[in-house]
Amino acid sequence: MSQVLQGQVALVTGASRGIGRAIALELGRLGATVVGTATSEGGAADIQAGLEAAGIAGRGLALDVTNAVACEAALCDIEKSLGVVTILVNNAGITRDNLAMRMKDAEWDAVLDTNLKSVFRMSKLVMRGMMKARTGRIINITSVVGSSGNPGQANYAAAKAGVAGMSRALAQELGSRNITVNCVAPGFIDTDMTKELPDAQREALQGKIALGRLGKPEEIAAVVGFLATPAAAYVTGATLHVNGGMYMA
Amino acid sequence: MENIEQRVKKIVAEQLGVNEAEIKNESSFVDDLGADSLDTVELVMALEEEFECEIPDEEAEKITSVQQAIDYVTAHLKK
Numbered sequence: 222m223s224q225v226l227q228g229q230v231a232l233v234t235g236a237s238r239g240i241g242r243a244i245a246l247e248l249g250r251l252g253a254t255v256v257g258t259a260t261s262e263g264g265a266a267d268i269q270a271g272l273e274a275a276g277i278a279g280r281g282l283a284l285d286v287t288n289a290v291a292c293e294a295a296l297c298d299i300e301k302s303l304g305v306v307t308i309l310v311n312n313a314g315i316t317r318d319n320l321a322m323r324m325k326d327a328e329w330d331a332v333l334d335t336n337l338k339s340v341f342r343m344s345k346l347v348m349r350g351m352m353k354a355r356t357g358r359i360i361n362i363t364s365v366v367g368s369s370g371n372p373g374q375a376n377y378a379a380a381k382a383g384v385a386g387m388s389r390a391l392a393q394e395l396g397s398r399n400i401t402v403n404c405v406a407p408g409f410i411d412t413d414m415t416k417e418l419p420d421a422q423r424e425a426l427q428g429k430i431a432l433g434r435l436g437k438p439e440e441i442a443a444v445v446g447f448l449a450t451p452a453a454a455y456v457t458g459a460t461l462h463v464n465g466g467m468y469m470a
Numbered sequence: 471m472e473n474i475e476q477r478v479k480k481i482v483a484e485q486l487g488v489n490e491a492e493i494k495n496e497s498s499f500v501d502d503l504g505a506d507s508l509d510t511v512e513l514v515m516a517l518e519e520e521f522e523c524e525i526p527d528e529e530a531e532k533i534t535s536v537q538q539a540i541d542y543v544t545a546h547l548k549k
Binding site: 352353395397398 | 508515
């Protein structure tokens, strides 16, 4: 595919590793100027280096998506220096797995705050520019777990299902302004997040995947890239499952 | 320099795609000029830009007619 996103600014949260990193590189390959966020300065520097190595315009940015003031300042700064963000990929996410019986309020709150509330916050911040531009793509990275459920992840499943519902509401609110809102729901992808799982659980999960293997971050990024391009202009309010047949909706 | 009333009406006409001649001071954006709720949000955004001010959400919700917009801008415009 050629540089179909030339001239557009894409913001990808949680872009220092795994799926987010692959998405940032894919959007850059498609021609977008890419701003990737990480929670640490080191992570931001890694993103910057990765973009530069790939010859992609843009930069890494240290940003805690749960910090409302910092998010607003960051958006303001990006719009001033690079232009209006017309592609937002809400990818940043955390896990605090625990059985419900043992789950602390803090574990519930941390996951809901980062994985759900921040997605709304970032989306709200880019809406004004997208509405004026009469174009925009909000792409939220959810999870198969938001549809299938998973023991030990009541908080994560709730947040991801919440994002899917929110996306459908936003898709209806913003459709008349040519802004699409979609979700990409990865299955079991080979990243740091899934490396934390115990071996027994990894093997059990792998046995449920029709394609018999874990997914690669690039295989998620390809679908996100598609949703960002003009080819996906008529797709909105959808969740695209990319899970190797682990869960079939 | 056009007065505030003319500037407000011009923006309303542009945002809602209506003829300026049809816009009266007492016109309601939704009831008379065919705006939907998202149009009114965009209209407030356009007013903010034109008059270089920030209209807080709780104030913005009260601006439902041309006259209310004129009144708000007149009261808050930077001198």
